[in-house]
Amino acid sequence: xxxxxxxxxxxxxxxxxxxxxxxxxxxxxxxxxxxxxxxxxxxxxxxxxxxxxxxxxxxxxxxxxxxxxxxxxxxxxxxxxxxxxxxxxxxxxxxxxxxxxxxxxxxxxxxxxxxxxxxxxxxxxxxxxxxxxxxxxxxxxxxxxxxxxxxxxxxxxxxxxxxxxxxxxxxxxxxxxxxxxxxxxxxxxxxxxxxxxxxxxxxxxxxxxxxxxxxxxxxxxxxxxxxxxxxxxxxxxxxxxxxxxxxxxxxxxxxxxxxxxxxxxxxxxxxxxxxxxxxxxxxxxxxxxxxxxxxxxxxxxxxxxxxxxxxxxxxxxxxxxxxxxxxxxxxxxxxxxxxxxxxxxxxxxxxxxxxxxxxxxxxxxxxxxxxxxxxxxxxxxxxxxxxxxxxxxxxxxxxxxxxxxxxxxxxxxxxxxxxxxxxxxxxxxxxxxxxxxxxxxxxxxxxxxxxxxxxxxxxxxxxxxxxxxxxxxxxxxxxxxxxxxxxxxxxxxxxxxxxxxxxxx
Amino acid sequence: xxxxxxxxxxxxxxxxxxxxxxxxxxxxxxxxxxxxxxxxxxxxxxxxxxxxxxxxxxxxxxxxxxxxxxxxxxxxxxxxxxxxxxxxxxxxxxxxxxxxxxxxxxxxxxxxxxxxxxxxxxxxxxxxxxxxxxxxxxxxxxxxxxxxxxxxxxxxxxxxxxxxxxxxxxxxxxxxx
Ligand code: SF4
Ligand code: SF4
Ligand code: SF4
Ligand code: SF4
Ligand code: FES
Numbered sequence: 001x002x003x004x005x006x007x008x009x010x011x012x013x014x015x016x017x018x019x020x021x022x023x024x025x026x027x028x029x030x031x032x033x034x035x036x037x038x039x040x041x042x043x044x045x046x047x048x049x050x051x052x053x054x055x056x057x058x059x060x061x062x063x064x065x066x067x068x069x070x071x072x073x074x075x076x077x078x079x080x081x082x083x084x085x086x087x088x089x090x091x092x093x094x095x096x097x098x099x100x101x102x103x104x105x106x107x108x109x110x111x112x113x114x115x116x117x118x119x120x121x122x123x124x125x126x127x128x129x130x131x132x133x134x135x136x137x138x139x140x141x142x143x144x145x146x147x148x149x150x151x152x153x154x155x156x157x158x159x160x161x162x163x164x165x166x167x168x169x170x171x172x173x174x175x176x177x178x179x180x181x182x183x184x185x186x187x188x189x190x191x192x193x194x195x196x197x198x199x200x201x202x203x204x205x206x207x208x209x210x211x212x213x214x215x216x217x218x219x220x221x222x223x224x225x226x227x228x229x230x231x232x233x234x235x236x237x238x239x240x241x242x243x244x245x246x247x248x249x250x251x252x253x254x255x256x257x258x259x260x261x262x263x264x265x266x267x268x269x270x271x272x273x274x275x276x277x278x279x280x281x282x283x284x285x286x287x288x289x290x291x292x293x294x295x296x297x298x299x300x301x302x303x304x305x306x307x308x309x310x311x312x313x314x315x316x317x318x319x320x321x322x323x324x325x326x327x328x329x330x331x332x333x334x335x336x337x338x339x340x341x342x343x344x345x346x347x348x349x350x351x352x353x354x355x356x357x358x359x360x361x362x363x364x365x366x367x368x369x370x371x372x373x374x375x376x377x378x379x380x381x382x383x384x385x386x387x388x389x390x391x392x393x394x395x396x397x398x399x400x401x402x403x404x405x406x407x408x409x410x411x412x413x414x415x416x417x418x419x420x421x422x423x424x425x426x427x428x429x430x431x432x433x434x435x436x437x438x439x440x441x442x443x444x445x446x447x448x449x450x451x452x453x454x455x456x457x458x459x460x461x462x463x464x465x466x467x468x469x470x471x472x473x474x475x476x477x478x479x480x481x482x483x484x485x486x487x488x489x490x491x492x493x494x495x496x497x498x499x500x501x502x503x504x505x
Numbered sequence: 506x507x508x509x510x511x512x513x514x515x516x517x518x519x520x521x522x523x524x525x526x527x528x529x530x531x532x533x534x535x536x537x538x539x540x541x542x543x544x545x546x547x548x549x550x551x552x553x554x555x556x557x558x559x560x561x562x563x564x565x566x567x568x569x570x571x572x573x574x575x576x577x578x579x580x581x582x583x584x585x586x587x588x589x590x591x592x593x594x595x596x597x598x599x600x601x602x603x604x605x606x607x608x609x610x611x612x613x614x615x616x617x618x619x620x621x622x623x624x625x626x627x628x629x630x631x632x633x634x635x636x637x638x639x640x641x642x643x644x645x646x647x648x649x650x651x652x653x654x655x656x657x658x659x660x661x662x663x664x665x666x667x668x669x670x671x672x673x674x675x676x677x678x679x680x681x682x
Contacts, residue, residue: 099577100603209593
């Protein structure tokens with residue numbers, strides 16, 4: 001621990017901690033552009049200047065480590081003046097495109113300008129024009145004019161993604177960021193450069209012009225792309241449409257980053273892909289009725305002691321809480337024993353990092369939780385081949401499928417839908433239309449998508465992570481937990497026959 | 506006592522006659538056009554509204570005929586009635602980046618406060634002078650660019666006063682949809 005003094009107030013901070021971080025931790029903001037806690041120190045932008053006692057010149061805070069007796073001021077007139085002129089300097093050739101800039105609302109220039117800016121610019125020269133709208137591959141759009149040359153993106157591609165595709169070219173006011181000959185950027189971690197770019201120079205092509213950021217709300221969740229379980233923030237508008245995912249800092253899992261594939265997983269949760277009403281054989285019916293029908297179907301089979309004919313297919317994409325309810329209801333209350341899934345244990349055994357940074361082989365977010373739940377309920381799952389065989393041999397009278405919105409699951413379902421004979425009653429609990437379309441005659445009940453879920457999932461490290469979700473994109477949809485509670489309620493209601501029997505006794 | 510009561514009961518006749526006289530006076534005055542009248546012969550006659558009057562919005566165009574709006578959505582952000590709906594898109598023109606593929610105002614929700622005009626950085630939306638606006642269906646009150654920028658009443662005079670800075674556009678990006 002080190003005792004440091006900022007603005008004549010004493011703070012106790014970790015020895016050797018970066019001064020920008022230490023100040024932020026204690027509620028003092030030191031403006032900075034080029035410094036990023038996940039990258040090396042460049043000292044490029046000079047926005048973070050502070051006055052250090054015993055040093056006649058202003059020093060950059062991002063290059064200072066906290067040690068006992070460090071005394072700095074972030075509020076002296078000299079510092080304020082320096083920051084103000086520095087910002088004016090950054091804006092000399094800046095186009096101030098804010099109306100058409102996707103960064104507006106979360107832009108470092110806007111924020112610091114309002115706080116430290118020199119409101120009356122003294123710049124009278126023509127601005128240097130540079131290339132705009134340069135596509136660097138299909139994920140990133142670069143605007144060379146807006147770049148403030150902080151070099152964060154360059155350092156990211158050198159230090160983190162190790163693709164080294166970005167660099168600063170030319171000198172003086174003609175310096176621009178870019179790739180050699182505007183070649184596409186490489187790799188699965190490109191969009192992180194958009195996140196760390198403090199201005200609107202690097203913008204995400206996927207998010208381009210989609211929405212102004214001040215309309216977006218945040219919810220915390222876990223990416224469903226693979227077993228790493230990167231912590232993410234979901235950016236949605238009024239809980240009706242998800243516009244993007246952004247990584248959320250977690251030192252032990254994903255630090256400040258996430259992969260580009262995971263970033264796009266939100267797409268399958270949006271309205272155009274979603275099942276928005278329960279349906280039976282393609283005809284819509286009220287949600288409650290659909291659940292009642294499912295309960296009645298199951299009940300008939302159980303009453304005729306044909307539980308063995310009920311098969312359940314599910315995937316390691318549900319939260320631990322949902323799995324608990326599903327297993328408890330199906331195994332505990334309905335005494336169903338035939339569970340099918342992919343070979344989760346094999347996925348776990350072969351799970352390793354597939355692209356040398358974060359993304360892993362196992363494409364499901366909760367394989368560990370799934371196996372844990374299975375063990376707790378003494379459930380053995382059979383694989384999809386045997387399900388196909390059983391379907392073809394007509395052993396299965398009722399197939400209950402719990403399918404997430406994951407497109408890869410839809411691919412797995414396609415061969416099964418062909419193997420299903422018309423004698424098998426299929427019921428689907430799914431958020432996606434594609435799965436429901438595969439089984440045209442099935443009873444489909446709309447469920448919520450991954451990013452709306454609340455609960456926990458276990459990632460590859462065995463770390464239990466929380467999804468906060470909580471919004472509902474489709475009004476008529478149920479979480480698995482709600483669905484199974486409702487199902488059990490309906491299931492336990494006495495039927496007409498039970499009632500008559502009761503009256504006779 | 507009885508006579509007094511009688512008189513009281515009949516006193517309405519006097520007031521009625523007074524009333525009739527007033528009606529008659531105004532009838533004659535209006536017929537002959539004598540004196541001040543608060544009403545006008547609409548639609549032949551029209552009131553002169555103040556210059557600050559705010560009527561149905563106008564979307565302006567640039568000198569070259571493009572829509573001036575940059576789809577920044579500041580008007581929609583500022584609108585207290587939440588009645589402006591914009592869908593931004595990549596402009597087909599190489600010199601323009603962002604433009605509104607859809608720009609709709611729900612006139613039924615609009616309170617004609619003019620905050621949208623205040624918010625616009627490029628003089629793209631203005632409060633117009635028209636106030637005669639009737640439709641048969643509620644849906645028709647949601648008006649798009651076609652009406653806001655090109656209705657005949659405007660006579661093509663809606664040219665934005667904002668002058669764009671020079672730009673260097675070398676490449677155009679096409680977003681895969
Ligand atoms: S980078 Fe910031 S200041 Fe520059 S145009 Fe974009 S929002 Fe405006
Ligand atoms: S593109 Fe962004 S991150 Fe890269 S140097 Fe320019 S401002 Fe910094
Ligand atoms: S006049 Fe006011 S209420 Fe109407 S669109 Fe403009 S900002 Fe919205
Ligand atoms: S009308 Fe003006 S404020 Fe509204 S989106 Fe267009 S440019 Fe922006
Ligand atoms: S943040 Fe310290 S110089 Fe840029």
